[in-house]
Amino acid sequence: MIIAIDGPAASGKGTLAKRLALHYGLRHLDTGVIYRAVAKAMLDAGADLNDEARAAMVAQTLDPATFDDPALKSQEVGAAASVVSALPKVREALVSFQRQFAEQPPGAVLDGRDIGTVICPQADVKIFVVADPAVRARRRTLEAQARGEPADEAVVLADILKRDERDRNRAAAPLKQADDAHLLDNSHLDIESGVRAAIDIVEAVRAGRLRA
Structure with missing residues (x-):
């Protein structure tokens, strides 16, 4: 069974x-981690995040052992990942x-932003999870603070809105709910x-x- 969570x-x-x-x-893959790993490698090398050829080369040589690196969860890497993930190559x-x-x-179970639409369009179950941006900003801020990182909730919210806009309008695999995905609003659920x-x-x- 394949479950797509977007x-x-x-x-x-x-x-x-x-x-x-x-x-x-089932096994689990947070596909966002893959893009974060590419982004961190680009940042560490001081490379231009929009250098598509270099980013693609990094993507082809990723070491899965790096996917557990706590640094991948930082706000800086997350913002960079949104940039490199928009590169078609x-x-x-x-x-x-x-x-x-x-x-x-x-x-x-794979979670990301294009699992049900691009990666696994044949998934047995597709769920599209949403939450109010303000709620997401609060969650992200608390996560950062729990890691000992300074975080301004207003800045985090602005970043979330910017990333959403970029991801929804990118040419390659834009963020959108698959036609056969089931919506789950997680704003007020523990x-x-x-x-x-x-x-x-x-x-x-x-x-x-429910329809598959």
């Missing part, structure tokens, strides 16, 4: 994806990796309620109560 950053989709993978005994280089991960038995809502969607699709 939606904007800090909407809670990452946590939902991890919990769904655990619940169903970078996305092309990483599509194969993501699809191969999804297709390995027994299946997987973790447990959000996970339960996501499981309910999966079970309804599997039982034929």
Whole structure:
């Protein structure tokens, strides 16, 4: 079974994806981490984030062992990832990796911004997770503070709105809800309620109560 979880950053989709993978005994891939890894490598090298050829080369030589680097969660890397993820050659280089991960038995839960529309359009279940931008900014600020990083909630909100606009309007795999994806508004749900809502969607699709 392949489950595609899409939606904007800090909407809670990452946590939902991890919990769904655990619940169903599937593997999990946060595809945003892949782009963050490319972005961090570009930043570390002092390279121009818009250098498409160089970014694509980095994408082709990624080491999955770096995906657990806590530095990938920083606001700077997140903003840079939004830039490199808009480069067609970078996305092309990483599509194969993501699809191969999804297709390995027994299946997987992938979360990102183009899983249901581009990476796994054949996914068994697609869920599009959203949350109010102000709620997302608060969550992101608390996460940064928990890591000991300074964070201004107003600045974080401005960054979120800017990234959403860029991601929705990029030429390559724009952020949008797939026609057959089920919307889950996570604005006012705690973790447990959000996970339960996501499981309910999966079970309804599997039982034929909702369209796949």
